[in-house]
Amino acid sequence: IVGFATLPILFGIFLDKSKEEVNDKVLPVLGMVFGGIWFCLIMPFQLAPIQMTMVSYKMDKINFDYFIERPFGMYCVNQLKEKDAFQTFYGKVDNNIITTLNRNDEAKILNVYTSLKYHISNNDIRVYEDNQLQKFNAVWNSTNGNKVQTVAKLKEIGIKYILISLATPNMDNTPERTLNKKFNILMKALINNPGCRLLYTNRVVERHDGDREVVFNGEKVKVKYELAGLRVVEVGTVALYEIL
Numbered sequence: 001i002v003g004f005a006t007l008p009i010l011f012g013i014f015l016d017k018s019k020e021e022v023n024d025k026v027l028p029v030l031g032m033v034f035g036g037i038w039f040c041l042i043m044p045f046q047l048a049p050i051q052m053t054m055v056s057y058k059m060d061k062i063n064f065d066y067f068i069e070r071p072f073g074m075y076c077v078n079q080l081k082e083k084d085a086f087q088t089f090y091g092k093v094d095n096n097i098i099t100t101l102n103r104n105d106e107a108k109i110l111n112v113y114t115s116l117k118y119h120i121s122n123n124d125i126r127v128y129e130d131n132q133l134q135k136f137n138a139v140w141n142s143t144n145g146n147k148v149q150t151v152a153k154l155k156e157i158g159i160k161y162i163l164i165s166l167a168t169p170n171m172d173n174t175p176e177r178t179l180n181k182k183f184n185i186l187m188k189a190l191i192n193n194p195g196c197r198l199l200y201t202n203r204v205v206e207r208h209d210g211d212r213e214v215v216f217n218g219e220k221v222k223v224k225y226e227l228a229g230l231r232v233v234e235v236g237t238v239a240l241y242e243i244l
Contacts, residue, residue, distance in 0.1 A: 071088040071089065086098065093200050100161075108127075109126060136186055151190070163240050166203060204236065208230075216231070
């Protein structure tokens with residue numbers, strides 16, 4: 001492989017010593033030809049698991065999971081249904097969110113930093129990106145910080161769902177932490193608001209009205225899938241609100 005990789009350089013040096021008019025015609029063509037050959041030869045070695053480059057390594061011992069995700073490969077050859085493939089990549093909550101948002105392919109969604117939009121039908125028409133929360137903040141300011149009026153105005157402009165990445169505050173590394181402040185305002189506006197309801201989240205918090213018990217920091221506590229509580233037991237990654 002190394003020998004083939006140096007062929008374009010060697011031919012370039014050789015032709016550089018030839019007549020100038022020959023260089024102008026031949027060199028670009030040869031450069032592209034040998035460059036293409038080198039690319040085709042080197043790509044399998046770049047993509048394949050490193051063990052495949054070792055002659056003594058047995059093929060049945062090679063872990064091809066680093067090369068391609070098994071569920072994706074099975075889906076591509078029609079051995080796995082789309083729904084089952086999703087369940088291997090995403091958790092139960094993520095799959096429930098995707099299913100809910102695809103029931104009505106006209107409902108508008110405000111998406112805050114999640115990647116789930118790629119699995120939402122008509123996402124180019126009905127998903128509004130608001131990673132910096134500028135759209136939400138504009139509505140919030142127009143109501144002078146009234147949470148009920150804010151949600152009512154979102155409904156008025158056609159927003160049905162708010163899809164939120166709970167990691168949004170971590171995206172802000174600026175000294176001002178502006179995005180973090182806006183995210184806290186978003187939570188303030190949605191939590192305990194009669195105009196909307198939490199449909200799904202994988203955040204687990206300690207609450208007096210918890211529906212199950214877990215051991216947290218060595219003690220039994222009541223917990224619930226919610227965004228607000230006494231303590232955060234599991235940070236979670238996502239939440240979906242529906243505007244009523």
